[in-house]
Structures are given as C-alpha cells and as structure tokens.
Amino acid sequence: MTAPEWKKRCDEEWGLRGMAMPDSVDWKSAYEAKPFGRNLLKNPSPHGLSKDIPPPEPEMPDAPMHGPPRFEPEGDFSGWSTNTEVLPCDTSGIPAGVVICALPQHSWFTLEQTVDLKAEGLWEKLLDDFQPEITIQDWYEESQLHESIYQLQVKLLGADKSSVIAEHSVKPSEDLSTYSHTWKEVSHVFSGYGPGVRYIHFLHRLKNQFMMSFYSTSFTGSLVIIKPVKTSS
Incomplete structure (x- = not known):
C-alpha cells in the first residue's frame, strides 16, 4: 500500500473532520499504532480485579501478624513507578494518661506512569491544532479504612515533561x-x-492500613484514551 493510500485509510477510519493531515506523517506507522480508542496506560489492573465484580471482602486473620509492619500491597505493578509513604500514628483524639495497646498505622501507596503521545502514534499538528479529547478514568475500592483513601492527579505536559498545560486532581472524602x-x-x-501537549502523567495514591494485620485499598481499570473528536476550544 502506498503512502497516500495509508493516509486515505487513516482518514476514512478515524474521521478527523476539520483536521489537516500533513504528508510529513508516516501514516502506515500511525495506522498500525492505533492511537485512538485504546487504553494508553500499561498494566491498568495490577491486582487482577475487575470493576464489574465487587471487590473482595478483607480477610480477618485468626492471629496477629508476626514480624515488622507491612505497608505495601501485593500485585504485579510492572509498567508503574511506585512509592510508599508511611504516615505517623494519629494520637490527637486520645486523652492524656490512656494506655495505648495498638493504633492503626496508615501509608500512602503511589503509582504513576507517563504516556508519550508521539510514541503512541499521535502527531504534533493533531495535538496542537485539533486537540482531540483525552478521557481519563479510574476505579478505586471503597475500603473505608479512613476518610481519605484515594487521590488522583493527571497532568498534560509539554515536550520538556515539566511544563503543565492542563491538570485534573481529585481528593474525595469517604x-x-x-x-x-x-x-x-x-x-x-x-x-x-x-x-x-506531548505527554500525559497519570498518578494516583491509595491508602493502606496496618493494625495487627495489613488492609489495603485496591484499584482497577485505570484508563487514558484519545478520541478522534473535539468539543470546544
């Protein structure tokens, strides 16, 4: 298939109405990359869970765990950069003189990854002039370990990966x-x-708890999709 034929095929399948399609783009590579309508995040469900099935109930141990506290969940987190922040115990509501046997200790487990839009088959003129819709989605478990168990921050970044062109943050209370x-x-x-916009930085944090045993907040179905449409400018 010739270059003009690949370009015509892309135009017919994507329907980028009102968007110029320059000849400088490698349309065969762009078509094969399938930049539209697929999840650009790697490993979106590392716990092996589905949003269509209720999250599993936490298992109550027969005996306390032995050894040091645990603060990181289990899972295959390939494709993500991870970090754990152990939080100090909250003793603010405990009266003076009360003997404390055990307190829950919480930690934030952070997962992040960066999507290179040009490497995924998109081209500069499309991103700059057409500005296709970028849809993000995430599902987290209502674990009720704490009133704050989930945070999300998604940034649209420039070519230097540091300039923030647009941002969306969520910090719900349970x-x-x-x-x-x-x-x-x-x-x-x-x-x-x-x-x-050249990159998308996707970061979310989930809170875990250790008190005699480990209890986590899971997530699933993390999603970044580029749609061949736009609404307002």
Whole structure:
C-alpha cells in the first residue's frame, strides 16, 4: 500500500473532520499504532480485579501478624513507578494518661506512569491544532479504612515533561457512617486544553492500613484514551 493510500485509510477510519493531515506523517506507522480508542496506560489492573465484580471482602486473620509492619500491597505493578509513604500514628483524639495497646498505622501507596503521545502514534499538528479529547478514568475500592483513601492527579505536559498545560486532581472524602464496599469511579475529559501537549502523567495514591494485620485499598481499570473528536476550544 502506498503512502497516500495509508493516509486515505487513516482518514476514512478515524474521521478527523476539520483536521489537516500533513504528508510529513508516516501514516502506515500511525495506522498500525492505533492511537485512538485504546487504553494508553500499561498494566491498568495490577491486582487482577475487575470493576464489574465487587471487590473482595478483607480477610480477618485468626492471629496477629508476626514480624515488622507491612505497608505495601501485593500485585504485579510492572509498567508503574511506585512509592510508599508511611504516615505517623494519629494520637490527637486520645486523652492524656490512656494506655495505648495498638493504633492503626496508615501509608500512602503511589503509582504513576507517563504516556508519550508521539510514541503512541499521535502527531504534533493533531495535538496542537485539533486537540482531540483525552478521557481519563479510574476505579478505586471503597475500603473505608479512613476518610481519605484515594487521590488522583493527571497532568498534560509539554515536550520538556515539566511544563503543565492542563491538570485534573481529585481528593474525595469517604462516608464512614455507611458500609457499602463498592468500586467508585473517577473520570474526566480534557478538551480545548491548548497547544503543546506531548505527554500525559497519570498518578494516583491509595491508602493502606496496618493494625495487627495489613488492609489495603485496591484499584482497577485505570484508563487514558484519545478520541478522534473535539468539543470546544
């Protein structure tokens, strides 16, 4: 297939109405990369869980764990950069003189990855002029370990990976008065974000707890999708 034929095939399948398709683009490579409609994040469900099935109930141990406290969950986190931040115990509500046998200790488990949009088959003129919609989605377990168990931060970055062109952050608070233990969705659509976007930095944090045993907050279905449409500028 010739270069003009690959370009025509891309135009027909993607339907980028109103978007110039320059001849300088390698349209065969762009077509084979399938930049639209697929999840650009690697390993979106490292716990092996699905949002279509309720999260598993935490197992209550018959006996306390032995050895040092545990602060990181189990899973295959390939594709993610991870970090653990152990938080100090909260003793603010305990009266003076009370003997403390054990207190829950919490930790934030951070996972992040960066998507290179040009490496995924998108081209500069598309990103700068057309500015296709960028949809993000995530699902986290309502573990109710704490009133704050989840945080999300997604940034659209320039070519230097440091300039932030657009950003979306979420820090929900949980209702601890009712036990529901379901998956909770977080989503956002970037549109009309301006020229210069070359990377997407996706970061979320989930809170875990250690008190005689380890209890985690899981996530699944992390998603970054580019759609061949735009709304407002």
